[in-house]
Amino acid sequence: MTQIEATAREARRLLLACYDGVLATISVAVPGYPFGSVVPFCLDRRGLPVILIADIAQHRKNVVADSKVSLTVFDRGADDLQTNGRLTLIGDAARVAADDVDTAARYYRYFPEARDYHLTHGFEFWRLHLVRSRYIGGFGAIHWIEPDRLLGPNPFSAADESAMIAHMNADHVDTMREYLAHMPGTDAAVSTPTLAGVDADGIHLRTARRVWRLEFPARVSTPDAVRKALVGMARAARA
Numbered sequence: 001m002t003q004i005e006a007t008a009r010e011a012r013r014l015l016l017a018c019y020d021g022v023l024a025t026i027s028v029a030v031p032g033y034p035f036g037s038v039v040p041f042c043l044d045r046r047g048l049p050v051i052l053i054a055d056i057a058q059h060r061k062n063v064v065a066d067s068k069v070s071l072t073v074f075d076r077g078a079d080d081l082q083t084n085g086r087l088t089l090i091g092d093a094a095r096v097a098a099d100d101v102d103t104a105a106r107y108y109r110y111f112p113e114a115r116d117y118h119l120t121h122g123f124e125f126w127r128l129h130l131v132r133s134r135y136i137g138g139f140g141a142i143h144w145i146e147p148d149r150l151l152g153p154n155p156f157s158a159a160d161e162s163a164m165i166a167h168m169n170a171d172h173v174d175t176m177r178e179y180l181a182h183m184p185g186t187d188a189a190v191s192t193p194t195l196a197g198v199d200a201d202g203i204h205l206r207t208a209r210r211v212w213r214l215e216f217p218a219r220v221s222t223p224d225a226v227r228k229a230l231v232g233m234a235r236a237a238r239a
Helices: 003-017 058-065 101-110 112-119 158-171 173-180 223-238
Strands: 020-026 034-040 049-054 068-074 086-095 123-136 142-145 194-198 202-206 211-215
Touching (some): 003 068, 003 142, 003 211, 020 058, 034 049, 034 058, 049 058, 049 101, 049 112, 101 158, 101 202, 112 123, 158 173, 158 194, 158 223, 173 194, 173 211, 173 223
Antiparallel strands (some): 020 068, 049 123, 068 086, 086 123
C-alpha cells in the first residue's frame, strides 16, 4: 500500500466515523465571506455526504446563489484537535432529486427526529459532489486527496441494506447493546440501539443521543459476509 493509499484510508475511516461537521458556504448577506453552519450528515450509496437544509436557513440561500462549499469533519471526542485527524471536503452542493427515496430513507435512519422537521418548515436534501479533500492526520501529516481515492461506493443495494437493518432491529437489539458496551460514554444501556447503515467497512448504530461507528475486522461485499462479521463481533464483545 502506497503512502497516499494509506492516507486516503485513514481519511475515509474518519469520514465514516463522523455524522456532523461544519459546512462553509459563500455568504449572500456578507458577499465574498465564508459562512459556517454546523450540520448533521450521512453518506449516500455512492459515499457522498448528504445534508437536510431548511428553506429558511441562511446556508440554503448561500448554496442557491453559489454551489461552492466545504464540509469539515473531525473527532469531537479528541482531547487535542490539533494532534488528531480532520478532513475538509471541498465541492459543489446540488439538490437531491425529490424522487430519490433511498437517500431520504437512509438519512432518516441516521436522524429519525428529522422526519418531523417538515411539519414546521420546508426542507430539501442536498448532496456534496467532491472536487478535492484536504486531510490532516496530525502535525506534518497533511495531504490533498482526490475523490476517487477517498470515496467508497456502498456494495449493498437499498433492498439488501434494508433487509439487514430490519433483521438486526427486530431480532438483535441485545447484541447491538453488547457491541456498544465498551464504547466510552455510550447510552446504550438505557436506550434501544438501532442499526442505521451498513457498508463495506462497518456499521452505524443509532442510540438516543448519537450515531456510533463500528468497523468490521475486514471489508465485506455480501450480506452473508456481513452476517459472519456481526457474529464475530458479538463473540468478541462477550469475550
